[in-house]
Amino acid sequence: xxxVSIQVSSGFTSACALIVFTSQMKNLLGIKAExxxxxxxxxxxxxxxxxxxxxxxxxxxxxxxxxLTLRFIGTLRSNKILWIxxxxxxxxxxxxxxxxxxWSKSSGKNLFTLSGYIPxxxxxxxxxxxxxxxxxxxxxxxxxxxxxxxxxxxxxxxxYSACKAFAEGQxxxxxxxxxxxxxxxxxxxxxxxxxxxxxxxxSAINKASGARTxxxxxxxxxxxxxxxxxxxxxxxxxxxxxxxxxxxSAVIFMVQYKVIKPLWRSKKLDLIPGFAALxxxxxxxLHIGVFIGIGVDFIYLFYRFARPSIKVQVLKVSxxxxxxxIKNLKFLVPNKH
Numbered sequence: 001x002x003x004v005s006i007q008v009s010s011g012f013t014s015a016c017a018l019i020v021f022t023s024q025m026k027n028l029l030g031i032k033a034e035x036x037x038x039x040x041x042x043x044x045x046x047x048x049x050x051x052x053x054x055x056x057x058x059x060x061x062x063x064x065x066x067x068l069t070l071r072f073i074g075t076l077r078s079n080k081i082l083w084i085x086x087x088x089x090x091x092x093x094x095x096x097x098x099x100x101x102x103w104s105k106s107s108g109k110n111l112f113t114l115s116g117y118i119p120x121x122x123x124x125x126x127x128x129x130x131x132x133x134x135x136x137x138x139x140x141x142x143x144x145x146x147x148x149x150x151x152x153x154x155x156x157x158x159x160y161s162a163c164k165a166f167a168e169g170q171x172x173x174x175x176x177x178x179x180x181x182x183x184x185x186x187x188x189x190x191x192x193x194x195x196x197x198x199x200x201x202x203s204a205i206n207k208a209s210g211a212r213t214x215x216x217x218x219x220x221x222x223x224x225x226x227x228x229x230x231x232x233x234x235x236x237x238x239x240x241x242x243x244x245x246x247x248x249s250a251v252i253f254m255v256q257y258k259v260i261k262p263l264w265r266s267k268k269l270d271l272i273p274g275f276a277a278l279x280x281x282x283x284x285x286l287h288i289g290v291f292i293g294i295g296v297d298f299i300y301l302f303y304r305f306a307r308p309s310i311k312v313q314v315l316k317v318s319x320x321x322x323x324x325x326i327k328n329l330k331f332l333v334p335n336k337h
Contacts, residue, residue, distance in 0.1 A: 007270055008293040010256035011277030013161045016200050017254035027244035030056030030113050038282040055111040056241040063093050063245030087210030090246050097242035105237055112239040120232040128189035150287050159198035166203055204250035273297035
């Protein structure tokens, strides 16, 4: 992962943010749209736009305005009460919309598209299954084929991108992240869980809620357990447009546009791998787009190594002696001192 440049990582992160934004537009508009890539999702959205649910749309847009307003208020640390409201904006938005959704459902009006039934309880602790639907373990491996390599790599890349996006200049130990993901997924298999990795969207919401350290994960875990045990009947009344607004309000700030200006000033060609990764992830599936960005980055590096820039200057001193000053080749001259 150390060979993945900041340009490619930023392009991948920005593409993920735009894809999450696009995937939530259907819930924000109250329509049914789907697609495997960014462009196909937008094509499906425009095809279904005439089925828009204006109630969902108004609620979603209103939630976005509400969340962004409280986000700005949260930056005003002069008033602690306003700051608390600012970092609690996601919970406030979901709570208010939950009440509105419950009122709509109980009154029989059904104005909004609700989340629906969510089963309660914690998963059973047991040994992981090595066969599914009469398929043996070997048959499962053969069916997944390249996915056994692509899925872990994509999980690690997403974790790495999330770390870079929120590290704020701190160093990242990729080996530690890899070990953590591996151990977590091994333990997670005993709880029948999904694949574990650092998620860009969840990390964005976590940071938007005021989290600053890894201790927030213990708090999140505690809240999730309590919610699964006692609160799932109420989650059915949360409008999908509200959840879409929460996600959109978090991921729009993950677009890595700030790296463009310094790279443009230093060396414009360094932007090419980043834009290649961005466009590749938007046009093709994510794993293909990432490999496109990495491939362009390596080609660009090899080209620079094969065509190094050498500047030669002729210096004239007294006694008509001429010396040639060669920049960028000082390492070829042995130091005899």
